[in-house]
Amino acid sequence: MTEKEKLTEDKIAEAAREVFIEKGMxxxxxxxxxxxxxxxxxxxxxxxRSKEKLFNFIFSKIIDRVGIMFQNIMQEGVSIEDKLKGFVSTYIDVLMKNPFLPNFIFNELTRNPEAIFDHYKNANIEPSKFFKPLENQLAAEKYNINPQDFMINVISMVIFPIAAKPIIKQIVFEGDEKAYKAFMQLRKESIVKFVLSALEGYKE
Amino acid sequence: MTEKEKLTEDKIAEAAREVFIEKGMxxxxxxxxxxxxxxxxxxxxxxxRSKEKLFNFIFSKIIDRVGIMFQNIMQEGVSIEDKLKGFVSTYIDVLMKNPFLPNFIFNELTRNPEAIFDHYKNANIEPSKFFKPLENQLAAEKYNINPQDFMINVISMVIFPIAAKPIIKQIVFEGDEKAYKAFMQLRKESIVKFVLSALEGYKE
DNA sequence: GTAGGGTTTAACCAAGTGGTTAATGCAAAT
DNA sequence: ATTTGCATTAACCACTTGGTTAAACCCTAC
Known part of the structure; x- marks a missing residue:
């Protein structure tokens, strides 16, 4: 029965996803x-058929999901400020629920960088699709900042504190999980404020 | 002969450092x-005696070095601006030479978070030593920003683009290593500018 | 019911893993 | 020259790993 088959395959995929993300390939x-x-x-x-096949299957699905989510947020035809708010809030929520995800992606992509290249051929994700619009938008709103720097700065401030969770939790919050979580929630606003404040200095 | 012994031990430590950082424990x-x-x-x-002992030996040395370097930069009794410039420039240089380091530290600390706690007992590194001064300094220079946010923002913008090198290199620079490296060099200035610009908005 | 085909399992395998051991090498001290 | 003691090695071991195989177990169709 194809019903049962799907169930088993899904159970495997779910378990594999968990284990791979937690422990790496x-x-x-x-x-x-x-x-x-x-x-x-x-x-x-x-x-x-093999561990590698299973891994590639899981990894591809993850990359796709992340890419599409990213694309969606970036394509909304809204102001830079709203785009910023949407991105920061959405990504902090998703990553707080999947704290191992950033490290996992970093690792496996470092181990085998061609994976992105090979993969993006098939997928309908085109970086320029969300990159160019941002560039135009920054120019239109008279912000004289390099869009690459801008984007990477924002992404950094969202993802790094999650990838570095154990360090920050221990060193900054003396191991207090709740304090760390509260801090990350506050960052949804503090990052936006920080970035908007920085942008002021780039206004022509 | 203790001379030869040191040589062998060093060769092992060097090789182990390389392999552990590249491949993880x-x-x-x-x-x-x-x-x-x-x-x-x-x-x-x-x-x-064992892989684990060897790993802990190497890992501790790395953590120590990173911690001390961080401490040194932060303790200089200079202005926030100079501290910022020093930190960004030094860390980008070090990490460009050791691009696997951030991921490695993230991973192993995620795998076994107690390692920091256990380790900082012995080491003479005290987070508050460099954290409090920054807090005072921000207050003294009338910047009304949460020092934790400030510090993590800066560190994020430095470390993230190195941890995420394969992604950025591929998606932003279409696989062009030189373009990526040039971009990272420019970031030494662009990050400082961005942060200083942001800080303006926090001046009381 | 039973034949057939996909699903699931227990038993097994070869290769690779960290780790041990006993022998060898080798330089200094006697 | 012989002894002594550390450094180094080859051979080996128990165990884990990903992967295979052949048998058992369902369902459904006849």
Whole structure:
């Protein structure tokens, strides 16, 4: 029955996603994925022939989702300020729920950089699609700042504190999880304020 | 002879550092470390009893170095502007030479967060030592910004683009290594400008 | 019911892993 | 020259790893 099949495949995909993100490709164990999916290890190989195939399947799906989400936020035909607010808020929420995601993506892409290149051929994601509009918009609103710098600054301030969570939590908040979380929530506003304040200095 | 011993131990440490940083604890192979050090695998266990011991030794040294470097920059009794310039420039230089370092630290600390806590007991590094001064300094110079946000924003903008190198290089610069490197060099100035511009908005 | 085909499993395998051991090399001290 | 003690190595080991195989287990169709 294709119903049952889908169920099993989904259980595997979900378990694999968890384990790969937590442990990375090298640290992940097929046995652990099978256990978390509640199935026999052989079934993994029945549905996905090898660890590498399974990994690529999961990784591609993740990259796609991230790319599309990014594209959506960037394409809204709204002001820079609203784009900024939307991006910061949405991404902090998503990443707080998936705190291992940034490291995972960094790692696996560092391990095998061609993966992006190979992948973006098939996907309908085109960086220039959201990059050019931002460039035009900055120019239109008379902000004389390099759009690449601008964008990377914003993304940095959102993603870094999540990738570096253990360090920040320990060193800045003495291990207090709640304090860290509260801080990250406040950052939704503080980042926007910081960036808008910076932008003022670039007004022509 | 203690001379020769030091040499071997150093060769091991250097090779181990390379491999651990590139592949992480899980991905590193004792055989590869031995090969890169040009010695027999048994010698690794002769000098450092286990993979874990070797890893902890290397990891501690790295954390110490990073912490001390950070402390030094932050303790200089100079203006915020000069501190900022020093930090950005020094860290970009160091990290461009060690591009795997951020990911490595993120990963291993995520894997075992207690490591920081356990480690900072022995080390003479005290976060408040460089954190309080910055707080006072921001207040003294009449900048009404949360020092935690300020510091994390700056660090983010420096470290993130190195951790995310493969993504940025591919998506922003279409795989052009030189363009990426040039961009990172320019960031030494652009980050400072951006932050100083932002700070203006916080002046009381 | 039973034949057939996809699904699931237990048992197994070869390769690779960190780690041990016993022997060898080698330089200084006697 | 012989002994002594550390440095180094080859051979080996137990265990884990991803992956295979053949049998068991369902369902559905006849």
């Amino acid at each position: 090298a640290g992940a164990r097929m046995q652990e994925i099978a256990d978390r999916a509640g199935i026999n290890k052989s079934l993994l190989h029945y549905y996905f | 899980a991905g590193a192979r004792m055989q590869e470390i031995a090969d890169r050090a040009g010695i027999n695998k048994s010698l690794l266990h002769y000098y450092f």
